[in-house]
Amino acid sequence: MQGSNVDVGHQLAAAATRFGFEIDAAAVERVRLLLGLWHRFGRAFNLSGATDEAGLLGHVLEGLQVVGLAHAIGWHAGQSWIDVGSGAGFPGLVVAACLEVQVTLVEPRERRASFLDLAINQIGRRDCRVVRGHIEGSSWRPIKAGEIVAASSFDWASARAVFAPEVWVELGKRWVKSGGVVVAHVRAETDPFTGEVGRVDDARWSIRGVRGG
Numbered sequence: 569m570q571g572s573n574v575d576v577g578h579q580l581a582a583a584a585t586r587f588g589f590e591i592d593a594a595a596v597e598r599v600r601l602l603l604g605l606w607h608r609f610g611r612a613f614n615l616s617g618a619t620d621e622a623g624l625l626g627h628v629l630e631g632l633q634v635v636g637l638a639h640a641i642g643w644h645a646g647q648s649w650i651d652v653g654s655g656a657g658f659p660g661l662v663v664a665a666c667l668e669v670q671v672t673l674v675e676p677r678e679r680r681a682s683f684l685d686l687a688i689n690q691i692g693r694r695d696c697r698v699v700r701g702h703i704e705g706s707s708w709r710p711i712k713a714g715e716i717v718a719a720s721s722f723d724w725a726s727a728r729a730v731f732a733p734e735v736w737v738e739l740g741k742r743w744v745k746s747g748g749v750v751v752a753h754v755r756a757e758t759d760p761f762t763g764e765v766g767r768v769d770d771a772r773w774s775i776r777g778v779r780g781g
């Protein structure tokens with residue numbers, strides 16, 4: 569992983585260009601750090617099937633599509649973003665690496681949540697946070713008492729591979745403020761959602777932005 573860092577930098581830059589934005593050097597450095605962490609700790613933290621370089625890079629590039637969508641629709645520093653069911657950090661950690669938005673990563677499984685804490689610290693994004701619990705409809709069910717996640721309070725909401733996309737789009741609307749954007753990962757041939765305001769396509773995945781009430 570370390571030996572291919574230069575090449576990874578080029579791949580990230582090329583993908584970002586394809587998805588309509590320019591990735592800055594700090595973001596590239598953060599993603600490189602994350603790749604090292606996923607590679608090193610993937611198995612120990614039971615993160616996901618992909619711990620090989622190509623598999624991880626595929627997840628990262630899908631995360632960059634999400635970042636591209638945020639650029640296309642319009643984001644600004646300090647906005648709030650919830651990533652539900654972050655798992656190993658897709659797309660939440662990639663968003664935290666690339667955008668100066670305050671990301672809340674929601675993950676009920678302790679080992680995965682511990683990894684997310686470690687990763688957020690390592691990339692120097694202490695303004696982001698990891699919460700342990702479940703999102704159910706517009707309810708938040710914490711595992712540790714005292715952690716609060718409020719519905720209708722986020723500018724952006726993402727969830728990859730947690731709910732069926734059409735379920736997530738409706739559920740996500742409950743978590744964004746009026747005018748906030750729900751991000752959905754679907755196949756390219758999927759019809760537009762009602763309220764869709766942007767999309768970023770790649771060969772496999774189409775990332776859609778749907779405006780909440």
Ligand SMILES: C[S@@+](CC[C@H](N)C(=O)[O-])C[C@H]1O[C@@H](n2cnc3c(N)ncnc32)[C@H](O)[C@@H]1O
Binds near residue numbers: 655659676727730
């Ligand atoms: C298939 S994994 C996907 C992880 C990551 N988003 C990705 O794409 O690699 C689903 C994750 O969502 C979490 N999860 C499942 N149901 C959830 C819920 N109701 N609220 C929050 N997280 C949930 C699981 O613990 C798991 O880590």
